[in-house]
Amino acid sequence: MIVVSACLIGIPCRYNGGHxxxxxxxxxxxxxxxxxxxxxxxxxxxxPRPPAEIVGGNGFDVLAGRARLINHQEQDVTDQFLQGAQRGLDLVRSLATSVCYLKSRSPSCGWSQPGDTNGVIGxxxxxxxxxxxxxxxxxADGR
Ligand code: SF4
Known part of the structure; x- marks a missing residue:
C-alpha cells in the first residue's frame, strides 16, 4: 500500500481548485x-482556499510551535494544518505502508532533502x- 498526495493523481483539491x-x-x-x-x-x-505559507521556519518548526501558517488573507490557519496532518498520520498508521509520495513545494506535503536550501518541508x-x-x-507533469 502506498500513500499519495491526492492532487498528484488528478483530484482537484489544491488551493485554487486545480490538481x-x-x-x-x-x-x-x-x-x-x-x-x-x-x-x-x-x-x-x-x-478553493487562499494559499498559505509557513512563516518562521519549516514543517518541523510548525510541529514544535515555533512557526505558523498564514494565508494570503492574513489569517492564521496553523490549527487546520496541524489537525489535517494529524488526521492524515492517523490514516497512514491504519495501513500497512511505509512509503508516501507527496507533492513537492507544498506547505503541507512538501519534502526536500537535507541541504536543499530552496526546498519546502511541509x-x-x-x-x-x-x-x-x-x-x-x-x-506534477511538466514541472
Ligand atoms: S499538495 Fe497536499 S495539501 Fe496541497 S492540495 Fe495536494 S494533497 Fe492537498
Whole structure:
C-alpha cells in the first residue's frame, strides 16, 4: 500500500481548485494499491482556499510551535494544518505502508532533502518523517 498526495493523481483539491497530476505516478499506481489523501482538506479547509505559507521556519518548526501558517488573507490557519496532518498520520498508521509520495513545494506535503536550501518541508511531511515513514517528493507533469 502506498500513500499519495491526492492532487498528484488528478483530484482537484489544491488551493485554487486545480490538481497537480503526475502521469508517471498514476502509471506506477496502476499495479499498486494506494490511498490518496489531502491533509489540508482533512483539516477542514475548503476548495478553493487562499494559499498559505509557513512563516518562521519549516514543517518541523510548525510541529514544535515555533512557526505558523498564514494565508494570503492574513489569517492564521496553523490549527487546520496541524489537525489535517494529524488526521492524515492517523490514516497512514491504519495501513500497512511505509512509503508516501507527496507533492513537492507544498506547505503541507512538501519534502526536500537535507541541504536543499530552496526546498519546502511541509507540516504533514514533517509529521510523517518524524513518525518513521519514508516521504518521496513528487512533482506534477511538466514541472
Ligand atoms: S499538495 Fe497536499 S495539501 Fe496541497 S492540495 Fe495536494 S494533497 Fe492537498
Amino acid at each position: 497537480c497530476r503526475s502521469s508517471a505516478l498514476v502509471q506506477h499506481l496502476r499495479q499498486t494499491p494506494f490511498l490518496a489523501l489531502c491533509p489540508e482538506v482533512l483539516g477542514g479547509l475548503p476548495i 507540516v504533514w511531511a514533517a509529521l510523517l518523517v518524524q513518525a518513521g515513514y519514508q516521504v518521496i517528493p513528487a512533482e
